[in-house]
Amino acid sequence: xxxxxxxxxxxxxxxxxxxxxxxxxxxxxxxxxxxxxxxxxxxxxxxxxxxxxxxxxxxx
Amino acid sequence: xxxxxxxxxxxxxxxxxxxxxxxxxxxxxxxxxxxxxxxxxxxxxxxxxxxxxxxxxxxxxxxxxxxxxxxxxxxxxxxxxxxxxxxxxxxxxxxxxxxxxxxxxxxxxxxxxxxxxxxxxxxxxxxxxxxxxxxxxxxxxxxxxxxxxxxxxxxxxxxxxxxxxxxxxxxxxxxxxxxxxxxxxxxxxxxxxxxxxxxxxxxxxxxx
Numbered sequence: 001x002x003x004x005x006x007x008x009x010x011x012x013x014x015x016x017x018x019x020x021x022x023x024x025x026x027x028x029x030x031x032x033x034x035x036x037x038x039x040x041x042x043x044x045x046x047x048x049x050x051x052x053x054x055x056x057x058x059x060x
Numbered sequence: 061x062x063x064x065x066x067x068x069x070x071x072x073x074x075x076x077x078x079x080x081x082x083x084x085x086x087x088x089x090x091x092x093x094x095x096x097x098x099x100x101x102x103x104x105x106x107x108x109x110x111x112x113x114x115x116x117x118x119x120x121x122x123x124x125x126x127x128x129x130x131x132x133x134x135x136x137x138x139x140x141x142x143x144x145x146x147x148x149x150x151x152x153x154x155x156x157x158x159x160x161x162x163x164x165x166x167x168x169x170x171x172x173x174x175x176x177x178x179x180x181x182x183x184x185x186x187x188x189x190x191x192x193x194x195x196x197x198x199x200x201x202x203x204x205x206x207x208x209x210x211x212x213x214x215x216x217x218x219x220x221x222x223x224x225x226x227x228x229x230x231x232x233x234x235x236x237x238x239x240x241x242x243x244x245x246x247x248x249x250x251x252x253x254x255x256x257x258x259x260x261x262x263x264x265x266x267x268x
Contacts, residue, residue, distance in 0.1 A: 021239065032248060034255065035158065040245055048234055050241035051248050 003059050005031060005039055010060040013052065025060065026050070120259050127197065128254040134170035135163035136190060139177025141204035141237040148240035158247060167193040178206035178213060179220040191227040199254065201246050202229045205236045
């Protein structure tokens, strides 16, 4: 499960049914230690920061 | 027309068979429960495991740690951002992961106010009243462009151009409306703020 994402990695939101932001890409800007397993990305499309569980992202 | 009974339609679930199955299940649990389950004593501190059961830290650290894992948001929505907030609390995104799944219906039981949506001047006294009814320590998140700055209605005669004119805000979450993931980012930022907060801090509530 762990992909060892690091700050600066380019990631993509994994596909899920009826999930409108599937396929969005962004840059990892923060890897949370508390709570562990959460990744903050800066979305390319909006420029806003969003929080995802690591399992919902795939490294590009 | 031939009459049929329910038993004919469900021949495998006649009352006698159900009773028989139920009896088997009861007999099975009686058979398994002849001895009491052994109490778990593994939590007890002994000389070998004492470091596993005792930790040292400051009162402030413990307090902030417990606070940042148990936020109680007020169930309060103003406009379209409220739908995203509800979505964030619902099944797919599941705010329970941060220990804040219970949206309190009373401000007296809440310590987080998520101002989600456009605030009108007409609604402003109610929002301030809710904020003042919440007990300290309390925090506020401004969710969405309208709450942050009035958004597209900033110049309107009826819209508050920024919720920070009504109450002090801890985290601003931009977007129109912000997706639940963006709200989560704001929540994580707020948790960080709470985690490293000082109990000596007194919120400045003075108004001109």
